[in-house]
Amino acid sequence: MSNRPAGDAARSTVRPHGETKGNGQVRAFLRTADGVSVESVYDPGADAVYEGFAGPLEADSPVSRAPVFVIAHGFTGDVDRPHVRRVARALRGHGAVVTFSFRGHGRSGGRSTVGDKEVLDLAAAVEWARRLGHARVVTVGFSMGGSVVLRHAALRPGTVDAVVSVSAPARWYYRGTAPMRRLHWLVTRPEGRLVGRYGLRTRIHHRDWDPVPLSPVQAVPRIAPVPLLVVHGDRDGYFPLDHPRMLAEAAGDHGELWIEAGMGHAEHAADDALLARIGDWAVSAAG
Structure with missing residues (x-):
């Protein structure tokens, strides 16, 4: 769906325009390297106290030393989807947490390339997140977003401190x-794309x-030595367990695999207890 691999694109220019709320939340539109406007929200950590955040953070502040989670839906x-906001709250x-809408989603510009240009x-x-002053960045992706965080870490080495991929595919065209x-019908057929635009x-x-982008399983070996956590439910209706096992095998010693009993697919299936465990793992891994 693109004319060049996303990892070869020029560095993005981050130009936030938006509003700051009294609790420190910032809603902004960021400009990607290929010129797409991406709606984003910054939420400070639960213990942060703001009188009106303008950024960047003090370099030695408790907030800057804590990790910032960048969530890829x-x-x-x-x-603004309830399940994305719930993940952010957890x-x-x-x-701190940065959430954003991928291209073609919500109020972001452009059109979805289903995992390619989303990097x-x-x-x-x-x-x-880095320009706001955070020293440690953890990316957490779900399903399509799970494949994006893997490819981003592989194509942009040194930009993140830990990666969590939840319910991601290992290979394309499954x-x-x-x-x-049903998803392939939605993406490949004109009538499916109409359903996507007006129904979803x-x-x-x-x-x-x-060209076809680097697959998730091809990306994983390039992430080392950055810590990687792969999470998957044993009742995932989209991708069976051979997908996370392929990712974990490709990761080798720098990866960790959690197979969650009774869990379905992605954000909707990740309960608050699991998200808390992911947060604990990330704080330790990115430290």
């Missing part, structure tokens, strides 16, 4: 489950990938 999500107990959206959000066959508030690009 799944396909058809956006920054992780705020462990550090540029994540890169803009990570750069924004059609082995009914939900994935997701604008999908009509072009096929050219």
